[in-house]
Amino acid sequence: MSLSANTRVALIFCAFISLLLWLFLPYPWMWFVRYVDSVPPVSYDGRIQFNLDNLKKPKNETEIVNIVKDAYQSRRKIRVLADGHSWSQIAQTQDIMISLVDYAGIVEYDRKALTVTVRAGTPLHQISTDLDKMGLAMMNLGSVAGQSVAGAISTGTHGTGLTVGNLAENVLSLRIVTGNDGQVLTLSANDNNTDLFKAAQVSIGMFGVISEVTLKVQKKFKLKEIRTHHKLNYCLDHMDSLVKGDHKYVKMWVEFNNNFCVLYQTSETDEEITRIPTLEGFLIYYSFAIQTRITYLLPFLTPLMMHFVNIIGFGCDTVRVDKSYNIFNDFFHLPVHQEGEVVVPYSHAAEAVRAIESEVLIHQHPVNYMTEVRFVKGDDIWLSPEYGTVPGTCAITLTMYAPESTALQYFNAVYDVMKGFNARFHWGKHFKHGAREIEQLYPKYWEFKTLRAKMDPKNIFVNKFLDEKFEI
Incomplete structure (x- = not known):
């Protein structure tokens, strides 16, 4: 059976559009509903689907109080769903889901x-x-x-x-x-x-x-961001002078397979705002997007494809000045991915990054994203990953676009390696730690549990995930 010329053109066009969707929108329908609906029915990565059958959208505090009182009387569970930008199951429940999208400002x-x-x-x-x-x-x-x-x-x-x-x-x-x-x-x-x-x-x-x-x-205030690229060894060897130098905000994007590091050094400035780097953002986003889709199917190409990302997306050093929040927030959105995070005392920062590098290279994990290395001042907040640390911590974000099993294999391997550094984790990202490990990592664990029981005596704000982590 022969096809007409118009049919062939239509099929080719459909195949082309499908290819574009596959390259740039890994979850096309999920992406659509997340940005059309005011309350996302799925998480950022499309992996977690939220039960919105019992969704409540209070417009004031009185309505929130009434919802909580009803749940208290009926012993139903409540979780609050915001943007869905978490990889852990902290927001999940089959009972009442609250969105505060109408309670903002x-x-x-x-x-x-x-x-x-x-x-x-x-x-x-x-x-x-x-x-x-x-x-x-x-x-x-x-x-x-x-x-x-x-x-x-x-x-x-x-x-x-x-x-x-x-x-x-x-x-x-x-x-x-x-x-x-x-x-x-x-x-x-x-x-x-x-x-x-x-x-x-x-x-x-x-x-x-x-x-x-x-x-x-x-x-x-305005910020001036200076972005330079280096060998990873250079950044790790000079980490202390780079992080504690003249710049207030410092972070690194690390790529292990090619010994590559993008260094961001940022300080307050009175200089004039520069133009928005539209072309740069386009190149970074789409170089990431294309290579992640390819390496998702062909993970052995990861080192080669990441080399192209390094050249295309970060091959040039840049300087830009903008309003503070435009510099703090990424000016481009990274394509969909999986995330974990390890948080180690700052004194172990370079050693911890090198340990993760060894894990990636020895076991050939297909890490097709930059690994973000950031630094945070210590505090006295009980469940903060920075609790009790002086001068602070090094937070290493583990990022990968791959089947969930592949990503978790990598994250869990790194968590095991990081046990020697007493590494904590980010509550909103993938982590495998159980109650006993959390107790060891957070000195105020039991005090927190005691106060939590007073604030929520019927456990209406506890889901299955949190029950496992805090043994409630």
């Missing part, structure tokens, strides 16, 4: 005291742009701008800079609708519940629904 701000109070569902990018109009800015941010402020602080999300703490450290007070029959508490470091505040700053949603957050901010 700035409540008040104080230019003199340099504080801002925001509703918990406010995305970080909205806080940044709103503060900018007021002449203010967040003190630091991570790479992703779509996370809600409550989700970001509750998981210990961070940016980079050894003199800069994670986002939770900027919290001055929290207003929480607790699992104790919807009781509303305002917690701060200045009241008599200091322990409760330190436990609640990073609570993984286990104390209740955060309603409002008051944050330290500063006058708005």
Whole structure:
């Protein structure tokens, strides 16, 4: 049976479009529903599907209280779903899912005291742009701008800079609708519940629904980012001088197979804003996107394809100046991937990176992404990965686009190697640690559990995942 010319053209066109979708949108329908629906039915990577049959979207604190009271009386579970930008199962439940997408915005701000109070569902990018109009800015941010402020602080999300703490450290007070029959508490470091505040700053949603957050901010500022590329050995040999040098915010993108390191050094500046690097962002994104799809199917090509990414995406050194939040947040979105993270004391930073490099090269893990190396100041927040560290930590983000089994094999192998460094992890990313390991890594583990039981006596904010991690 012969096909007409028009049919052949149509088939070729469909095949071409399918190829483009495969290259650039690994989960086309999931990508569509995530960006069309106000509440994402799937996680960022399309791997976790959320049950939205019992979705609640409160518009004010009173509605949040009523939802929690109903759950308390009926002994139903509650989890809060924000942007879905997590790889762990912390937001999953088959009972009540709360989205604070309709409970967002700035409540008040104080230019003199340099504080801002925001509703918990406010995305970080909205806080940044709103503060900018007021002449203010967040003190630091991570790479992703779509996370809600409550989700970001509750998981210990961070940016980079050894003199800069994670986002939770900027919290001055929290207003929480607790699992104790919807009781509303305002917690701060200045009241008599200091322990409760330190436990609640990073609570993984286990104390209740955060309603409002008051944050330290500063006058708005510009940043100058200098990006250079080097041999990885150079960056590791000179890590101390690079990280503790003249630049406040320092991070590295590391590629093990080709001994390659992209060094980002950033400081405040009064220089004029430079143009947005549209072409650069395009090249970085699509060089990553294409090679990850190819190496997903043909992992043995990973070293060669990553070499092309190094040349195409990062072959030129660059300097750019922009508003602080535009520099803190990546100006391009990395293609879909899997993530884990190990957090080691800063004193072991270079040694830990070298240990991961050896694991990758010896066992030929197909790491088809840059490995991000960042630095965070130590703090006294009970479940913060930076708790009790001086001067801080080195957070190494493990990234891969591969079948889940392949990614987890790599992440788990690294977690095993990192046990010798007393490495912690990121609560919102892949991690395999059980209750006994978590207890050893977090000195305030039992104190946290005791306070959690008082805040949520019927365990309505505990899901299966958290039950396993905290043996509730």
